[in-house]
Amino acid sequence: MDIVKVAGRYPSMMRSLHWLVAILVLATWPLGLMIGYTKESVKLDFYLIHESLGFLVLWIMLVRVGVRLTSDVMHPPQPAMERYAARSVHGLLYLFLIIMPVSGFLATNAHGFPLVWFGLVPIWSPVGKTPDIAPIFSAIHAWSAWILLGLFALHIGAVLLHHVIKRDATLYRIL
Incomplete structure (x- = not known):
């Protein structure tokens, strides 16, 4: 199949x-x-890399939302239930790919650890050290991670359904 066409x-x-x-x-x-x-000797390094990558995901997702809203995408015909499922899962993926890094960023700030992006750029903290709300942000971040994993599994399941079982061109649209 010619992917370009x-x-x-x-x-x-x-x-x-x-x-x-x-x-x-x-x-x-x-x-x-x-x-x-x-x-313990490397835990803060892991946090720094994790938080920095997560913060990068947030900004890329904001760009992605803007691109999505301003792009004219042609959707091939599909049954109404598939279209609903696809739009729902994609919408939730977008939502949780924003909620997750925001809640992680706010959690670490509330725990008293401001982000220095990749160890180079200090990022302003909108909440500062606020231990009373830190567990709430941490819980949102943890739950978001598991929800995102479930959505990812649904997304991959749909990819396999279309590519392996239906043998249609759905996967090639994103390649």
Whole structure:
């Protein structure tokens, strides 16, 4: 199949942002899980990398939302239930890919650890050290991570459904 000629292929900017976010999330998510199992001597380094990548995901997602809202994407015909499921999962992925880094950023700030992005750029803290609300932001961040994992599983399941079972061109739209 000639990928370049697939009907309804996403614009190159949307495809690039999609794969950039995917790579960053696939690096950031497990890194966040590993923090709890790291030695104290390197724990802060893991946090710095995790938070910095997460903050990068936030900004790329904001750009991605803008690109999505201003791009004219042609959708191939599909059953109403599939269209509803696809739009719902995509919308929730976008939402949680914003909620997760925001809640993580606010949690670390509220715990008293301001972000210095990649160890170079200090980021202003909108909440400062506020231990009373830090656990709330941490809980939102943790729950968002698991919800995002579930949405990712649904997304990959749909990719497999279309590519392996239906054998249609859906996957090629984003490649």
